[in-house]
Amino acid sequence: MDSAPSSARTAGLPTAGRLAVEALAAAALTAALFALCTRVGPLSIDGGRWWSDPVWMLRAMRLAAAAAAGAGLAVAGAAIQGLLRNPLGDPYVLGIASGAGVGVRAGLALGAWAGWIAWRTPAFAFVGALVAAASVHAVARRRGRVDPFSLILAGVIVNILNGALIMALYLATDPLRVDEFARWAMGELPEAVDPSLLAVCGGLVLGAWAAAFRRAGALNALGLGDDVARSLGVPVGALRVEIFVGSALATAAAVALAGPVSFVGLMVPHVVRLATGPDHRRVLLLSGFGGAVLMIAAETLCRGIGPHLGAGRLPVGLLTALLGAPFFIALLRRRFAEEDA
């Protein structure tokens, strides 16, 4: 036990000042990437008055929706991982995103109150996400503990069920909307994002993000076990409910905007944790920006390479799945190696 160099930590303790600096830097980076990506795409933009160009406007709205969805998924992933003390937690893997997806499509199928789309879609998504989250947790819970692998199995089951429900809704869809449905199910942002839907869902993501950040210290304490967390003043039961509801809300907002996009909630918190250490103040704060950056970049890439593949538009969910699956496999293998060591 001599002074072996420990896991490299560049970040110091997360005091208010340091966190503010890091948040500003992350926000500036996200904004710069956003600004850059609004100028990149298959269609050129009037160089002089770009802000009034309709192409720029559509693209900016779409990238803002991508950013909000990415932030929502990444924050939900970080919060679930902290709550379950389990780095394999992710709203997509656990079936919460597909539950939100069932909600979105069920809401659209009941098209009666079309004028309320901005609220109705996230509301239905939220109900679906909450039902899925509660089911997965109930199935995986054994003697008060949630074991990582039973959790993933429960997620598989819930995902299969939700997939079947989405298929059933697909078969019942108006033939004119079948293409839109299929592309949404792959995780594609619409060409023209509804501004009021974006405002509502963006607001929900910000709210869930702030609420999760306020519980960052409690999530840290939970990492030392339920009893120690309680002795540190954490109301563990209430925290569990709050984090599940908040994560379901953030996931619902993301899925209402972008469809069930996979693995963002898994990858982003991991990369942040590798870079800054496990303190949830940092992980939650920076994962939101990280999710936004990943989705803005992935969406821009998909739009850019789609035409070269003869696909026109390429759903961003395809790219995150192609990136995320090997990432998930690597995580599992590392976990096995740690357990065998």
Added chain:
Amino acid sequence: MNAAISARGLAFAYRPAEPVLRGVDLDARAGELVCILGPNGGGKTTLLRCLLGLAAPSGGTVTIDGRPLAGLRARERARRLAYVPQTPGSAFAFSAREIVLMGRLSHLGALGLAGAQDLEIVRAAMEMTGTEALAGRTLDELSGGEAQRVMIARALAQQPTILLLDEPTSHLDLRQQGSVTSMLRRVAHDWPMAVLCVSHDLNVAAAFADRLVLVAGGRIAADGPPADVLRPDLLREVYGIDVDLVPRPGSGPPLVVARVPA
């Protein structure tokens, strides 16, 4: 003398027919190191959990600094009572310093951000436990004794008036046992703080505690200075085995040696 923590008529039962605690009275004051001993299943861990507010007693009361424990809000309780579990563990690779900082949780404001004063308290707690040199390491990179000292530093950062520990030395080798027990004595006497430890090792407990409390069958069988509690007749009754007392080399309370049945 005012007790920092005090239990009166404490009763607890998982099932009504099988009480685990049946009327326990216990006091501990600041500056005192108390070891709770007794046979397995005798109720000592349940007593600790009731004193911590982790288990709700079915009867009796616990008071902290003269206030009923049940009436304290979770944050208020965390500023008075600190707990160190038997096995240190963390689900994430927190550094020792990050873990000690968690002790400040109940003192932080709405955003949960640490200020300069919190960092100073963390530094002092690590100095008192001799863990400053370990600040950047994770629990996995520490020995059992070092990890236990980090967990105690975390408890001290809570600035409690009472520290409760569950078998703090049970997984430690002789040298680490010594460093943890002498540190707990310093904490109890110099802070001063009421320190209560559950332990199963009579001889280790007798060497470092100011007072021993023997819990058996859900009741207090004996409570007093080590030399008064370590009596062959009492221990035979409580543990159901014959024991001999032999003088401890140097000074201190006698050593208890169980007679191995032939």
